[in-house]
Amino acid sequence: MTVEQRHHIVIIGAGFGGLEAAYRLRDMDADVTIIDQRNHHLFQPLLYQVATSSLATSEIAWPVRHFFRDNKNVTTLLATVTAVDRANNLVLLDDGSKVRFDRLIIATGASHAYFGHDEWEEFAPGLKTLEDATTIRRRMLTAFEDAERETDPAEQAALLTFVVIGGGPTGVELAGTIAELAHNTLKGEFRRYDPTRTRIVLIEAGQRVLSAFPEDLSEYSKKALENLGVEVHLGNAVSVCDADGVVYGGERLAARTILWAAGVKASNAARWLEAEADRAGRVVVDPQLRLPGRKDIYVIGDTASVMDTEGKPVPGIAPAAKQQGRYVAELLMAEHAGKSESVSPFRYKHGGSLATIGRRLAVIDFGWIKLRGAVAWWLWGIAHIYFLIGMRNRLAVAISWLWIHTKGQRSARLITQGKAGVDKVTSGVSGG
């Protein structure tokens, strides 16, 4: 006598894509298991604000299992996936246990890429997880503290030089916020140096910042950064990154704090699946976001290489991951109801591109209209508060921002976990 097992959908990764898929599937007549190596969903678009002391960690992260409290068919597991057994439809976990699936959705995100220089990670942490953010926060705040004790002028100057590598949205947002932290928030708080002397250097190998935006918005953003006191260097890649600083364009710049915002690579999904991957390690999927040749394995979000209707790659941003999560959930529900023929290929709808420059300005490209300046900043702020999960977090973030903008004070200027041996960047894949 065999008991028929209920249809089981397994989702690896509780980022934007995986969480959206689980949410859409929550009332389905099937078992859903969502596996993540962290207990929290992270609102990554605001992670740079944790790194720069503007927001508390808990304001942008929520326990995954709480979302599914009332959905008894959804099980949440805190676990690290070590492999996928394609032949037997099993997900292998770090404790040796195995999870059988009928359908698998892989949404394990991306981590930093150092373009063949993994040894740079030690000196130039990237920003993907809460630990990354508190590591960067600790390093930055500690540099300002150490400068107060430093008597050697050259060493003090190196402590007060912050290098951000990469001129995409994360690099621009980090550089602008560090400039405000140093030049406004910390103003007057030190006795042996003037924090307004702090140098913030943004290095971008390409010819402009925010290269995904129209050229005039890039130019506007560069000028806005320079008005904030950021030195923007274009056209030269960093060739050395070490404990003393960086070398770019053949010149050495002494800097104790270097932040990496230059590149990402996809998670291990392609290796798990022994699948074809693009240059960034993303799994090449079919128009239904499936592993080619398999009707039961889906890959979405930053882990998947997907093209839009014009043949351009779908960007690695939260709305794209959410659209894919929703698409796959609807496809699985239709299939389960015997209506899979009716599902058309995934079509990405680009809502717009946003980036902030410091606390008063932003650029937005909706395609049909471009915005910049204070109006764009207000839209950016409202949109981000809206997309935060739960009224409590919306209120908390709104208050944190109100204080920053009226008092110039940041609520989370904490140096924590600073003991020897702890100052290793805990990178790795942020999703699954």
Place this chain on the structure above:
Amino acid sequence: MTVEQRHHIVIIGAGFGGLEAAYRLRDMDADVTIIDQRNHHLFQPLLYQVATSSLATSEIAWPVRHFFRDNKNVTTLLATVTAVDRANNLVLLDDGSKVRFDRLIIATGASHAYFGHDEWEEFAPGLKTLEDATTIRRRMLTAFEDAERETDPAEQAALLTFVVIGGGPTGVELAGTIAELAHNTLKGEFRRYDPTRTRIVLIEAGQRVLSAFPEDLSEYSKKALENLGVEVHLGNAVSVCDADGVVYGGERLAARTILWAAGVKASNAARWLEAEADRAGRVVVDPQLRLPGRKDIYVIGDTASVMDTEGKPVPGIAPAAKQQGRYVAELLMAEHAGKSESVSPFRYKHGGSLATIGRRLAVIDFGWIKLRGAVAWWLWGIAHIYFLIGMRNRLAVAISWLWIHTKGQRSARLITQGKAGVDKVTSGVSGG
């Protein structure tokens, strides 16, 4: 030709005592240097709420230097003190530098004491620093997560057993809040066990909890804890504490999470000063809180052994430390103005003793009146919000509490810094 140096007061430790002293001295015609090994002042009375996911770290900690932003004679240094050179009036720092002082105030607080069983610390972390709190938070939340994956019933039961050692205010507050976390907040969020089955065991070697309170309040608190589902065991000390759990009263209790709230010892000040210390390591001071035989070295707060007017030890609580910080500041200002003869010995004024039991009940002993129940809890809440520093934190904590009490949801359920090698308790002295 010699330049006369300005009068220099050095304060080690930015806890309640040191911060109060620096604050009172901030407008004095002298240089003041405040040294702490952390960049933040910590509101320790609410630390158990960070450990139990109720508050964010940044809601109870503030950068020390920000308090003195407008007081140009006050210098803040993030540094660890390694020794005090009594003969030459120098404070030695970890980077080898030396700070000369005319007057020294030592306010370096206390850390956990394991009564000769330092090896227990690994298994039973105490609660003195933000890192301690996030460590405890991580261990507790991880135990609930691991229980969801555990198939062995005995191991699952051990994961769902939380032992709190010590029935003072911290132990009572921890046990009550863990009970509410397990039985209310997490209710319904797990699929493979029922978190309301969680056992919370409070072990106190003495004959009652809250032994500093009147007996009827102790009895009331014990009943209130039991109503919350806490098992209260009195009269037996723990004799073994290891990875499998604890032994008390000759019986072994399997528990994966053990918290230490049983004892504190003073910081290293007595060793620095080669001074007489009491059993808890506190420096025995004269009636003016000075190191005996020295008119220029003061020891205050949890680091000092001070008697009240009735000859009883002054308790190691925040109001006592603040009173001492204020007293020493006034004494130093009077002395600097040539009026030191007029300063009478330190007299401790006991405002009252407070402890909460879960989220609705508290006990307060004002001496002239005793309160218990919901009224005491409201008073406790209002007092703690009032004593928080800054409107922004008062607002943030008020909102966090509002959410807990209306929605039952905790805002900071985050497992962070969970990588191998990071799960070491960073204890040590919390103050200087």
